[in-house]
Amino acid sequence: MLTRTELHASMLPQPGSPPVRWRISDDPVPYEEAVAEMERQVAAIADGEADELVWLVEHPPLYTAGTSADVADLIEPDRFPVFSTGRGGEYTYHGPGQRVVYVMLDLKRRRQDVRAYVAALEDLVIRTLDMMNVRGERREDRVGVWVRRPEKLLRPDGSMAEDKIAALGIRLRRWVSFHGLSINVEPDLSHFSGIVPCGISTYGVTSLVDLGLPVMMADVDMRLREAFEEIFGPSRMEAKEV
DSSP states (O other): OOOTTTSOOOOOOOTTOOOEEEEEOSSOOOHHHHHHHHHHHHHHHHTTSSOOEEEEEOOOSEEEEOTTOOGGGBSOTTTSOEEEOSSSSSEEEEOTTEEEEEEEOBGGGSOOOHHHHHHHHHHHHHHHHHTTTOOOEEETTEEEEEEEOTTSOOOTTSOOOEEEEEEEEEEEETTEEEEEEEEESSOOGGGGGGBOGGGOOSSEEOOTTTTTOOOOHHHHHHHHHHHHHHHHOOEEEOOOOO
16 A cells, blocks of 8 residues: 555646635634534535635634544643544644644545545645745654654654644545644644643644744745645635625
8 A cells, every 4th residue: 555655645626626715714713613614615515506615714722632532632621622523533732823724625526535635735734834944744653744853852762853743634524525734833832731632642742933933824824825726726815704
């Protein structure tokens, strides 16, 4: 079986497909509202009533539990609200300073291959980070995107320390994707201590600012969209609601 690294990352749509809607919410979006909106959008996309959508948000501080979450990994259950969610994966944190990217694509128009889709999302993050001179890497035994930390102490097995900078968790319904990924831009990294992030206790968590890059969210958004169009094809900015 091909590794995710070996899978071709292109997920371009069929010729003639309309551009993907690109939406950015300026104000924090409550998690339950985001899930309800995703449900509506996925149903409309699957029924052919709406174009595909990428939605960029921030959330108030909260924890989410994926379908593989182990309650033992919820270290501080009373610290922030905890939401069960239908995405794959385990516990993760969302909060201010973290760019959450909800990706609602019709894979029937693209490529009906879940592993290739996950690899494409990882590649989206890796290309975005590369534009900011950060080397993000995938690990076949750990979904997400990681950065090496040579300045930190070696791990107990003698290998180099690594920190997670982006998490992935997806769900498909009628071959339309939802949920997606999150990139740590400038969140409060201490908030991750209330969980075992993604069930992995032997590695740390980092952010762009923690790595010494004083970037703004808008800078990340611009590069995300550029990388997205390389992999998934054209997008169009949705008009702001008034």
